[in-house]
Amino acid sequence: MPDSQTLSAKIRPLDRAFFSRDPRRVARELLGKVLVRDAGRKRRTARIVEVEAYLGEKDPAAHSAAGNTARTSVLFGPPGHAYVYFIYGNHYCLNVSCEPAGQAGGVLFRALEPLTGVEEMARDRGLEIHDPKNPAINDLIKLTSGPGRLSEAFAITRVRDNGCDLTSSASSLWIGEEIGDDRYRARGIRTSRRIGITKAVDKPWRYFLNGNPFVSRVPAKWRLSE
DNA sequence: ATATCGATTATCT
DNA sequence: GATAATCGATATG
Numbered sequence: 001m002p003d004s005q006t007l008s009a010k011i012r013p014l015d016r017a018f019f020s021r022d023p024r025r026v027a028r029e030l031l032g033k034v035l036v037r038d039a040g041r042k043r044r045t046a047r048i049v050e051v052e053a054y055l056g057e058k059d060p061a062a063h064s065a066a067g068n069t070a071r072t073s074v075l076f077g078p079p080g081h082a083y084v085y086f087i088y089g090n091h092y093c094l095n096v097s098c099e100p101a102g103q104a105g106g107v108l109f110r111a112l113e114p115l116t117g118v119e120e121m122a123r124d125r126g127l128e129i130h131d132p133k134n135p136a137i138n139d140l141i142k143l144t145s146g147p148g149r150l151s152e153a154f155a156i157t158r159v160r161d162n163g164c165d166l167t168s169s170a171s172s173l174w175i176g177e178e179i180g181d182d183r184y185r186a187r188g189i190r191t192s193r194r195i196g197i198t199k200a201v202d203k204p205w206r207y208f209l210n211g212n213p214f215v216s217r218v219p220a221k222w223r224l225s226e
Numbered sequence: 227a228t229a230t231c232g233a234t235t236a237t238c239t
Numbered sequence: 240g241a242t243a244a245t246c247g248a249t250a251t252g
Contacts, residue, residue, distance in 0.1 A: 052244070061244070063237095066238070069238090085244080087244070087245060088233075088234070088235080088242095088243060088245050090233060090246070093245080110244085148246060196244050197244060
């Protein structure tokens with residue numbers, strides 16, 4: 001049996017209650033979990049290593065600060081659904097809605113560690129894996145280290161995925177957990193300011209796995225894990 | 227290692 | 240009309 005299937009058999013979707021909470025709590029606990037894309041012949045999976053929490057209407061940096069509009073309605077809907085937006089005329093970014101229906105909040109996916117379907121990711125990124133049998137880490141980092149990059153690697157677009165239920169393995173895109181996957185948090189979780197925003201810049205609501213090489217924009221002094 | 231810039235469009239003021 | 244939850248390329252120290 002191919003590796004991708006032995007691995008996928010151990011993954012089960014997170015339930016909706018997981019996401020029906022404060023985005024800061026959800027963000028922290030998403031680290032080490034797995035994003036799954038079921039499309040085409042080969043399943044793509046990657047471990048979640050960096051996320052950011054965006055609170056509801058009271059967080060000036062959140063898209064939901066503008067209120068419940070056509071663009072942000074998913075953030076105000078039931079938890080566990082994909083909020084996908086297009087930014088800078090170039091990139092899609094993936095979030096999962098949090099808090100109970102009626103209350104806004106979400107978590108932005110900022111970086112993943114590729115596990116399976118690596119060649120499919122490379123194809124959609126327009127990149128080449130030098131040695132597909134034994135990919136160099138520098139090749140893998142370019143696939144999913146950054147919110148725009150990971151969206152492209154998972155072929156995520158607004159038309160295809162906005163509003164998708166991420167708690168169902170029947171969806172083409174979903175979030176799963178494995179037994180004992182909290183061990184990926186054993187080296188610790190770091191926090192920092194959120195990236196690329198101009199409002200509420202002081203809030204430390206970016207979360208990432210300490211020492212993980214797939215995390216984007218790590219300050220030089222943190223480059224080596226402690 | 228850090229800084230700056232262009233690409234390109236949805237959304238809001 | 241300005242800005243944006245980014246990326247990749249180029250320039251500079």
